[in-house]
Structure formats: C-alpha cells, structure tokens
Amino acid sequence: MTAYRLHYFPESGNSYKLALMLTLCGQEFEPVWTDFGGGVTRTVEWREKVNEMGEIPVLEDSGVRLTQTAPILLRLADRYGRFRGGDDGERFEVLRWLFWDNHKLSSYMATYRFLRAFTASPDPHVLAFLRNRLDDCLRIVDRHLGDRLFVVGDRPTVADLSMIAYLSFPKEESGYDLAAAYPAVHAWSGRIAALPNWRAPYGLLPGQRLRSYVQ
Amino acid sequence: MTAYRLHYFPESGNSYKLALMLTLCGQEFEPVWTDFGGGVTRTVEWREKVNEMGEIPVLEDSGVRLTQTAPILLRLADRYGRFRGGDDGERFEVLRWLFWDNHKLSSYMATYRFLRAFTASPDPHVLAFLRNRLDDCLRIVDRHLGDRLFVVGDRPTVADLSMIAYLSFPKEESGYDLAAAYPAVHAWSGRIAALPNWRAPYGLLPGQRLRSYVQ
Numbered sequence: 360m361t362a363y364r365l366h367y368f369p370e371s372g373n374s375y376k377l378a379l380m381l382t383l384c385g386q387e388f389e390p391v392w393t394d395f396g397g398g399v400t401r402t403v404e405w406r407e408k409v410n411e412m413g414e415i416p417v418l419e420d421s422g423v424r425l426t427q428t429a430p431i432l433l434r435l436a437d438r439y440g441r442f443r444g445g446d447d448g449e450r451f452e453v454l455r456w457l458f459w460d461n462h463k464l465s466s467y468m469a470t471y472r473f474l475r476a477f478t479a480s481p482d483p484h485v486l487a488f489l490r491n492r493l494d495d496c497l498r499i500v501d502r503h504l505g506d507r508l509f510v511v512g513d514r515p516t517v518a519d520l521s522m523i524a525y526l527s528f529p530k531e532e533s534g535y536d537l538a539a540a541y542p543a544v545h546a547w548s549g550r551i552a553a554l555p556n557w558r559a560p561y562g563l564l565p566g567q568r569l570r571s572y573v574q
Numbered sequence: 575m576t577a578y579r580l581h582y583f584p585e586s587g588n589s590y591k592l593a594l595m596l597t598l599c600g601q602e603f604e605p606v607w608t609d610f611g612g613g614v615t616r617t618v619e620w621r622e623k624v625n626e627m628g629e630i631p632v633l634e635d636s637g638v639r640l641t642q643t644a645p646i647l648l649r650l651a652d653r654y655g656r657f658r659g660g661d662d663g664e665r666f667e668v669l670r671w672l673f674w675d676n677h678k679l680s681s682y683m684a685t686y687r688f689l690r691a692f693t694a695s696p697d698p699h700v701l702a703f704l705r706n707r708l709d710d711c712l713r714i715v716d717r718h719l720g721d722r723l724f725v726v727g728d729r730p731t732v733a734d735l736s737m738i739a740y741l742s743f744p745k746e747e748s749g750y751d752l753a754a755a756y757p758a759v760h761a762w763s764g765r766i767a768a769l770p771n772w773r774a775p776y777g778l779l780p781g782q783r784l785r786s787y788v789q
Contacts, residue, residue: 406714406717411714411717411718412674412678412714413710413714426670427669427670427673427674428673429669429673430666430669430670430673433669434666451645451649454642454644454645454648455641455642455645457673458642458643458644458645458672458673458676459627459642461673461676461677462676462677462680462681463627465677466677466681482699482703484697484699484700485699485700485703488697488700488703495628499621499626499627499628502621502626503626
C-alpha cells in the first residue's frame, strides 16, 4: 500500500500534474479512477464531503484529502526538495508562473480542449474567444522560453510541470501543433519529456476515457 | 517619497488587491495611473521592459518591479505579519483559495465585467458562457461563507482580499446584485468593508476611467 491515493480522470491535466510530480520524485501512488464524465464532481455528496470547489484531482496523503493542484505541488516540492527553485528569488518566480498558469495558460487550454474535444456541438463563439486568449498565452511562453531551458532558472521546477501538463496530451485534442506554431514551447516540452522517469499522461493515468467528439 | 509605487488602472481589481493590502497594513504607496485603455500593456516595450506577461498591476518595491498579484500579496503578508493565516494548516488553505480565486472567481469576474461594462458590443455567447461559470463560483463562495466569518480561519487573510476585490466595484458594472442573489457573500463583503482603514476601489485608485458602455 502506498501513502498516496490520487483521485483522477485520464483527461485531467491537473491530475497529470500531480501524477507526474510524484513519479519524477520517485514516489508511487494508487490511481483511483473517478467518474467525472458521469458527473460525480457535480453531486452534493462530492461537494460536501470531498471538495467544496467541485474539482478533481484529490490527493489522499496518508489519509488526509488535499485539493487544489498548485498548493499540493508546492507541498510535494518542499517535502522532497525537488522542483522548487534554488533560492528565494527563484521561488518567487516559481509562484509567479504558477499563478499565471492557473489564471491563464492551464485555465484556457483546459477549457478550450475540453469543449472542443469532449463536448458535442461546442459554441464556436466561445471556442474562438478562448483560442484567441490561448494564443496570447502561448506567445508569452514561446517568447519566455526562446533563450532559456526551463521556466525559472536552469533546472525544471513545479512551474514547468504545471505549465506543460495540458500541452502534453495528443495534439488532436487541442488542435494545436506546437512544433509548427510555437517552436520554443515544443523544444521545452522535449526537455521535460527527457527527464528521468517521465511518462506521458495516458500512460500514467489510464482507465475509461471520456467520449471524444474529435475525429 | 514612499517605498512603494503601484502602476494601476482604476478598474483593475488586481490593482485594488495590492492597494487595499498596503492600505490595511498601514503602508503608503504612490499610485501611478497607467493607460491600459490606450493599450500600453500590449506594446512591445511594456512586454520587454516591464512585464512579459503583459499584465497590470506592477508594484515597485524600493525600485524592484514585481508583477503577478497573488505572490506579491503573500510577500507583503509575510513582511508585515498580517493577513497570512495563523498556522501551516491555515496557510495551505490560504494558498488553496488564492489559486482557486485566480483560476476561477477573479478570472471569470474580471473578464465578464470587462467585456460587459467596458467593451462595445460584447459577444452575448461569450457573456453567457462566462456568467454561467461565474454563478457556479459565487455559489461555492456563498456556501463556504454560510457558516463562517472569513474564507480561512476566523480572521481575514489575503484570500479574502483577493476574492473580494472584483466584487467590490459598483454593481452596475457586473450586473450582479450580491445582496439579492448571494446573501452570505454580501454579508462577508460588509465585514471586509468594516476593517480599519478599508477603502472602496475608486476611492483608493482614482484617475481617468475607461469608457463605460453600461447605462
């Protein structure tokens, strides 16, 4: 039995952030597939007993249920002394990019990809709105990574793991060909994938998938 | 001369978060009005020299330019020993709500209100999409605050200041009548407004306003 149990669904980039962090830190976890597609996170029971914010993932850490991915990443970084930035200045930068990612990059990509790939008849107005914002985000990351190896300092941190997660799924889901459109982002994703023990999302978090509407 | 200079525009809830935090901590700052409406944050110069993320506010702290509101709030909370939560458990909760706020509540409210009140002919599909998500957020906060005074623990923290900011502007801008629709949120906003030295957004950050399209 491992100390960690991760409640996830396979398409969740936030679940993948925690699964990847634990794996890169050499930690095992028990993956607990959750019926997101069936609406479990919208039930009164889930909101009252598991997570009032109604979100997945949930990480059980020796029996204590933790929610909200970024604070959990920071806690694991402190616990294992990995991916947290080298000094106070770098740690401020890590926080800065983590908040930006939650507000912008992961947020827009998660919503855009979910609507586009996993809902029937998404509203084209909403897709265009989100894609426009997402392109602005990706331009910012591409420019930032144009002359550096990782998001903060010269080693990967939880900011990289957070920002790369939703970009790590098959390109058919988002419709974004990073290699063609955002070369610095694409090169950085290759550096992340070369880290020891790295695993792709659906390899790390298997199980029944949401119905995809993308051909 | 004060140690702090805050680059802001009056309608920016993120600018208000920092202005309110400094004021509640008894700190003065020099407000530097910024021509957001004129597009200054979209210029190459702003992105290269001030903030690559293209965002306002920017806080100059003894000459050092800091960006991204939430990490700055956390730094100020540590510096003044105020609004940071009482112990490690509370500080994890503060982080948790801060990230949720940046991802969801402040994000959706900022975008919804900006499109609705300060752009000509906003797309009604996009407004409906954002309003639906915002209502889900406000229900979560209303339920959370139904049986407690503040977001975390029994005293206000930077999580409260972050979450209240975009809800503190005149209701004509967002079209949300919190008193009628979200009574626990409304009661909580009254408790925040009763804190010593509290100031409303446009009182704290005056200056030329964006053109409003709301009558």
